[in-house]
Structures are given as structure tokens and as C-alpha cells.
Amino acid sequence: MMEIKSEIISRQAIKPSIPTPPELKTFKLSLLDQISPSFHGNMTFFYPASNVTTIVSVADDFSEKSKRLQESISKTLSLFYPLAGRLQDSATIDCNDDGAFFVESKVNIQLSKFLTQPDFNLIMDHFMTTSELSTGAMFIVRFTSFTCGGVAMSLSTNHKLTDLAALVTLLRSWTSVSRGLSDDPVTITPDFMGEKFLAPRDELSATSASLNISSEKFVLNRFVFSASKIEELKAQVEQEFQKQMQSYPSRVEVVLALLWKCAVVTKKQKTGLFTPSVLFQAVNLRKRMSPPLPDTAMGNFIWPFMVVAWEEKDLELKEMVIRMRKSFNEFNNTKANTFRGAGAPLAMMGALKERAEFLKNNRNIDVFKCSSWCKFPLYDTDFGWGKPIWHVSVNKMSSNTIALADTPSRDGIEALLTLDDEEMALFEQNEELLKYAIINPSIYA
Incomplete structure (x- = not known):
């Protein structure tokens, strides 16, 4: 250090x-x-x-x-x-x-x-x-x-x-x-x-949602995926994805699927047992409501949809990416627009209750949370002395999080991942991960 x-x-x-x-x-x-x-x-x-x-x-x-x-x-x-x-x-x-x-x-x-x-x-x-x-x-x-x-x-x-x-x-x-x-x-x-x-x-009015700040020791590390490695990942899943979804997987989906898979594998390495895992992925609601909200709407217009890996066979990469897209489509088609209009409060409180019930009924499930900043114009942040060479958001509150952002070249992805310190040591040695990602390289690389 x-x-x-x-x-x-x-x-x-x-x-x-x-x-x-x-x-x-x-x-x-x-x-x-x-x-x-x-x-x-x-x-x-x-x-x-x-x-x-x-x-x-x-x-x-x-x-x-x-x-x-x-x-x-x-x-x-x-x-x-x-x-x-x-x-x-x-x-x-x-x-x-x-x-x-x-x-x-x-x-x-x-x-x-x-x-x-x-x-x-x-x-x-x-x-x-x-x-x-x-x-x-x-x-x-x-x-x-x-x-x-x-x-x-x-x-x-x-x-x-x-x-x-x-x-x-x-x-x-x-x-x-x-x-x-x-x-x-x-x-x-x-x-x-x-x-x-x-x-x-x-x-x-008296209370906000609680934020469970992790008491465990966890560490944050950065994993960078170049554009060419992302294309290699896409090639693994593209044929089956097109067959089932009639579209193409996104770079965020393939990178996130690999990271989640490797994190679940790491937890099994640590305990000796496979544990079911759920991934909550945040969605920007602004464009997914009818009529859409302006991009300049201030406040929290995000909601997570979830994907579950119940068994080890669910960790096959193409299966994970397809299920991510299906869950995303289902959320967009059935939930997103219910958060607007007269029925919105009931829909929102119902969705919160549904999530709480799921977690209560599956107490032993590993929970991961993901947000993506990809395609947001953060590298255009110019105060009058030029654009930034790098930007980063540091998570100091909880483990099992994945945040994805564009690389400075804007064609790759860097992932900021938190795991408990023992798991991170194992995660960083995962051979499948290391085929595609470089661990915390120089910003000038």
C-alpha cells in the first residue's frame, strides 16, 4: 500500500x-x-x-x-x-x-x-x-x-x-x-x-427504509473487461440467446452473469456447499413508464428486478443471461408502469411486501445487488479544465454488491465488486474469471 x-x-x-x-x-x-x-x-x-x-x-x-x-x-x-x-x-x-x-x-x-x-x-x-x-x-x-x-x-x-x-x-x-x-x-x-x-x-413519514450497513469485514476490488474479452463472452451465449429471445445479449448482461456465477462458485469453495443465490438488479424507471418521465426527473426512479439461481445447473452462463433478460422483460411488461398513477401506492407497497416475503421464506439464500452506470455520460464531466481521466464510486457500506461502469475508452466495462475478505481472496483466483478480466490494472493501461 x-x-x-x-x-x-x-x-x-x-x-x-x-x-x-x-x-x-x-x-x-x-x-x-x-x-x-x-x-x-x-x-x-x-x-x-x-x-x-x-x-x-x-x-x-x-x-x-x-x-x-x-x-x-x-x-x-x-x-x-x-x-x-x-x-x-x-x-x-x-x-x-x-x-x-x-x-x-x-x-x-x-x-x-x-x-x-x-x-x-x-x-x-x-x-x-x-x-x-x-x-x-x-x-x-x-x-x-x-x-x-x-x-x-x-x-x-x-x-x-x-x-x-x-x-x-x-x-x-x-x-x-x-x-x-x-x-x-x-x-x-x-x-x-x-x-x-x-x-x-x-x-x-417518521422512518426511511433501513440500510443494512454490513458489520462483516468486506473488501472492494476492481475487475476490468476489455471490448475484445466482452465479445468472447458474448460469443459463448449468443446462439442460444438469439434462438430463445430473438435478440442479442448486452455487454452488461454477459459481464454481470460471469461475475455473479464466479461469486456463487466462490461461496461454495468457502463453505463446501452450494447455496441458492438471488441477484437484484436496479432498473431506471424513467423511460419504462407510460408516458415516460423526463431524464431530468430528480429523485429515486429505480426499482430492482430479481433473478434466482436455485441449483448449480442454473449457473451455466447462457442460461443465466437468458434468465436475466426474461426477468428484465417481465418486469418491464408487468411491473414498471404500475408504479405510476392512482394504483401506484398499492402496487409499490405490494412489491415491497412480495420482496420481503421472498427473503423471509428463503433466509439462507445469498443476496447480491447490482447497478449499472454504463452509457451514462460520466466521462463528459468537464468543469472547464477538460474531461476526467477516470471516475469511481466507492462502496463502504455492504458486501455482495456489483457496480458496472464504462472504462475510460467507453468500449469496455469495469466492475467494482464487494465480497467478504476470505471470499475475495478466492474470487481473485477464479480461472474462468481470469480468462476475461484483469484485476485492478493501471488507469493508463
Whole structure:
């Protein structure tokens, strides 16, 4: 593990440039937001150095970028005004303009050295700021300078108001303001649908869904699949998939199927017994409702569908990919649109009950959760000094998770996987996995 020291330069609150009008002071979340757990999701972007040559110019360059970020946050908060407030209960934001929390820091290494082999514990310790230190802020930024002039921008927002698609809307608007395009007619503006979409339930107002933060020791690692290896995986399943589904498997489906299969095999290696496994995969509901919701809808418009591997024979790769697609199609055709309109509250509460019953009746089943950020334009996050060389979201809460993202070249996939430490040691030696994936390579590879 590399040596690294960080130093906090400053901490401050950043308030909206235009105060929130009195009639908008109380914002009611939707039922989907209400039942979502209250925690901060994170994303860290790494940017190479500008044309700076001396320590003085590195410091000046960082100071100039920091000032630009702070001013653009202030302007952006006027559009995204609930993010400048504080969560009052599971369904209400007090839009009091207390503001975002902004931290400046510096580290004593070069960006290129850090990205040669990214260390996720160091990212957590030196580039992210915990919500506990931010006096309840819903929008937290830590901006960090490397000795070479490269920078890291870590963004953390409360999940009550931002799923990944909403975070992308925030980033597109914020970067537009930061680049000086705020008067451009195509500037992205958010749709705060909240209770207008689906009103929260009074009987649930005191509590959010619980988030089971894992007490076990788990580790996170990164597995990178090149475009050519993904094509090899597709070739294994394509013939049977086309025959049954009359379409082609996606790169996300084949990579996810392999990772899930290898994780289930690893658990059997550890215990000596095969255990049934369920995979919950998050779906963006915006385009799957009729009529569709705008991409700029702020809040949680995601829901998981599930796929189950009851027996070892269910782990055959082509079988897993076909069953993933069938479950996805069934969810789209039967469930997604029931979460809209007059019957939505009953449909949603019924779906929650159904999931709880399934888990109660199958207490020994291994549960995996997956989300995909592929095709989201995260590599377009340009504040005025160019696009990031890499971005990452570090999971510090639970094991058995899989997050998929585009590689910087955008044609491969990198997977961030959490397992307990003993299982990860076995997983990293899985021969089938290693045919296709490289473990945490250099970002420059």
C-alpha cells in the first residue's frame, strides 16, 4: 500500500446565489424517495494537470479552479434548491438554504502514481468527506490537489433526492454553469416532481427504509473487461440467446452473469456447499413508464428486478443471461408502469411486501445487488479544465454488491465488486474469471 498524506486546507458552506422563495421552503419527496434509505452516494473524478510547471503555479491553478467550482455550486444550488436544504424527515426537505459543504485539501503524491494502481481505502480516507462532518448537508464536495497539478473532485449527495440519473442531471447542469454556459438556452434544468409524481404516505413519514450497513469485514476490488474479452463472452451465449429471445445479449448482461456465477462458485469453495443465490438488479424507471418521465426527473426512479439461481445447473452462463433478460422483460411488461398513477401506492407497497416475503421464506439464500452506470455520460464531466481521466464510486457500506461502469475508452466495462475478505481472496483466483478480466490494472493501461 502506497504512503500518502493529506491536508485539509479549508471547509465552508456554500449557499445558493439566489435565496429560495418562501413558497418553496418545504419540499415533499415522492413515495419512491420516502421508502429509499437516507445515505450519501459518492462519485470521485480525477483530472490530469493543466499546463503548470512550478509549485507556485500549481497552487495558483488549484486556487483558481476551486474558486470556479465554489461559484458554480452557488449558482447551481439556485436551480437545485432542495440540495441546499436539510432533510427534515423521511419525506420532507427543509429548503433553508444552509447550503452545500465544500472542502479543499491536498495530497503529497502525483496523480499518475496514484492511478497506476488505485487504492480504494485511500480514496475513502483522502479524497472523500463523510456526511457526519458536514452538518447534515445534502450536497458535499471535496476538491483535492496533487503535487503535479492534477486534481480530484469528489461529490457526495443524499440518495433521498438523487439516484444515478439524477446525479447526471446535476453534473450536466453544474458543469455547464462552471464552463460559463449558464446563459445557454440548452442549460439543463431539473424536474422536481416529488409529491406531484407520487405523494408520500403519512403513516411512513417518521422512518426511511433501513440500510443494512454490513458489520462483516468486506473488501472492494476492481475487475476490468476489455471490448475484445466482452465479445468472447458474448460469443459463448449468443446462439442460444438469439434462438430463445430473438435478440442479442448486452455487454452488461454477459459481464454481470460471469461475475455473479464466479461469486456463487466462490461461496461454495468457502463453505463446501452450494447455496441458492438471488441477484437484484436496479432498473431506471424513467423511460419504462407510460408516458415516460423526463431524464431530468430528480429523485429515486429505480426499482430492482430479481433473478434466482436455485441449483448449480442454473449457473451455466447462457442460461443465466437468458434468465436475466426474461426477468428484465417481465418486469418491464408487468411491473414498471404500475408504479405510476392512482394504483401506484398499492402496487409499490405490494412489491415491497412480495420482496420481503421472498427473503423471509428463503433466509439462507445469498443476496447480491447490482447497478449499472454504463452509457451514462460520466466521462463528459468537464468543469472547464477538460474531461476526467477516470471516475469511481466507492462502496463502504455492504458486501455482495456489483457496480458496472464504462472504462475510460467507453468500449469496455469495469466492475467494482464487494465480497467478504476470505471470499475475495478466492474470487481473485477464479480461472474462468481470469480468462476475461484483469484485476485492478493501471488507469493508463
